[in-house]
Amino acid sequence: MNDLLYAVTKTPEYQKTIDEVRSQRAERQPAQKSNTEEWGVHLIESLPSVLRAKAVAIMAAQAVSERVGRTRKYESDQTRQLALMAATPNWLLAKRQLDQHGKMMERPEKKKLLGPIITFNHALRKIIDAEQCSRMWQLTDFVGGVALTMGKSEEIARYAENAAQITLVGMRQEIAAESVLSSMQEVHGIRGANDEEELDGIDIVVNYNGVKVGIDIKSSQAAADEANAIARKHRDAKYMAVWSGFTGRDFGDELILKNWQLRNQQGYYRSVMDAVIQQVGHNVA
Secondary structure, eight states: OOOHHHHHHHHHHHHHHHHHHHHHHOOOOOSSSSSGTTTOOHHHHHHOHHHHHHHHHHHHHHHHHHHHHHHHHSHHHHHHHHHHHHHHHHHHHHHHHHHHGGGOOOOHHHHHHHHHHHHHHHHHHHHHHHHSBBHHHHHHHHHHHHHHHOOHHHHHHHHHHHHHHHHHHHHHHEEEEEEHTSSTTTTTEHHHHOHHHHHHHEEEEEETTTTTEEEESSSSSSHHHHHHHHHTTTTTOOEEEESSSSHHHHHHHHSSSOHHHHHHHHHHHHHHHHHHHHHOOOOOO
């Protein structure tokens, strides 16, 4: 990560962020259009001088990543890593707000916080899809390192690592499910859920024999049964959770399963999707 931070310090966005930090320090007012307002100049000032440049680099990373995304035709390991670094600060803020206050929030409030979470998840997914990292600890350590460089406490850094791990556990189950489904002739398309569908608990939308159905992928049959029971209790007849067909033991610390493991679950998914279609039919637009 240090090499990436150093590269950011050589960009015009980094110098602009330094100027904004200095301006805010002088005026004691938040910037109007700056990522610095997301976690504040006071955090930068509280850091040891040796860490300040790195913290400012993380603040500048979002603008650098956006520029790189606009101007570069192809992604690289470095640009994907930069995108994850850039997404982590706002993801961490949104994640903590949801964990602390989510039960009391109305749907529009939750939807507003989904943006940073989706951006973070997409950054993770791109790294996994590119097979840039094969083990979970590589990504959780990176996220924890970003949190520490932001000036967060060890406790918050551990929270970030745990939250990233929970996200990755679910994500690798979704990737496995998508991989099996996409290899089946009955499936004519798969896409990720949109914001509204995610709020309804949907992970992926599958076109199965011409019927589009949204499903929530769970890491165990017990978790799927519990989620479905809660949905029915609340008279939600359209929600459907299904077990991915894989356990934590199948993955170990890996993020992507072997092809033979995926092929072995095609029969399971045929029976599952037939049951889903029979029970909920079309449940997405």
